[in-house]
Amino acid sequence: MDRSSARSRRQLFAERLAAEAGTAAKGYFLQPGGIAVEFKDAFDAVSEADRSIEQLIRDRIRAEYPQENIVGEEGGGTEGDAFWCVDPIDGTSNFLAGIPLWGVSVGYCENGTPAVGAIHIPMLNMLLSADRDIAGIRYNGEFRPPPRPPAIATVVLGQSPYWETASYRLAEDIFRRAQLECLNYRCSVIGTTFAAMGWTHGYYEERSNIWDVAAGYVIAQQSGLRSSITRFDADPKLTISVLTSAVHDRIGPELARRNGGSNE
Secondary structure (H helix, E strand, O other): OOOHHEEEEEEEOOOOHHHHHHHHHHHHOOOOOOEEEEEEEOOOOEHHHHHHHHHHHHHHHHHOOOOEEEEEEEEEOOOOEEEEEEEEEEOOOHHHHOOOEEEEEEEEOOEEEEEEEEEEEHHHHHEEEEEEEOOOEEEOOOEEOOOOOOOOEEEEEEOOOOOHHHHHHHHHHHHHHHEEEOOOOOHHHHHHHHOOOOOOEEEEEEEEEEHHHHHHHHHHHHHOOOOEEEOOOOOEEEEEEEEEEHHHHHHHHHHHHHHHOOOO
């Protein structure tokens, strides 16, 4: 089996897994009386749903690919040359507040770059997946070609708790000076997915984690967006930028200078 075929099989596996995990997470979301919650710090909550869903995902991956590394938000792990990265519930604050803007993210990376991704947003009935070697994405089981950019000039900014406020405001100012309205959904999965669907002109976040953005990066890239991930050796946090060509051409170089590299 060649590398492309192997990734296509991974895409369908990731899609099925995201769908199963999202359905299970939806059960917690609709659970009367709420669920148990802990706080890692003042801005980072974790619930029994996060841990349970991540364990489900890990069990399924180990059964299908027993020799491969897994990195998850709750369980950690080692990346290596090739690994799975999972966020069982991205947008936990929305999830716990009863806001339907959250989702499950399952990604697979090779040589440090996302290669396959699947996202399930249960409350919006959205299931997306992509393989970096195959143009377009799968949306609710059907091929979806790259969309046209929206007429309304909006972008979504991420809100990592590790992204300092002053730095966030400087980045936001770059977009606003380019006459782009900045939205924030407090969820990387929502930000990248809405961009991939052609509902916004892109998504940008600094100081994020690979499990937050790997799947969304592949899906956005295969939707035709100009996509990059910038990562520094001494810092596990990363910057993700997925923008329409028009927006990238206007502000991509300025964003790249913030991150010390190219923004492709």
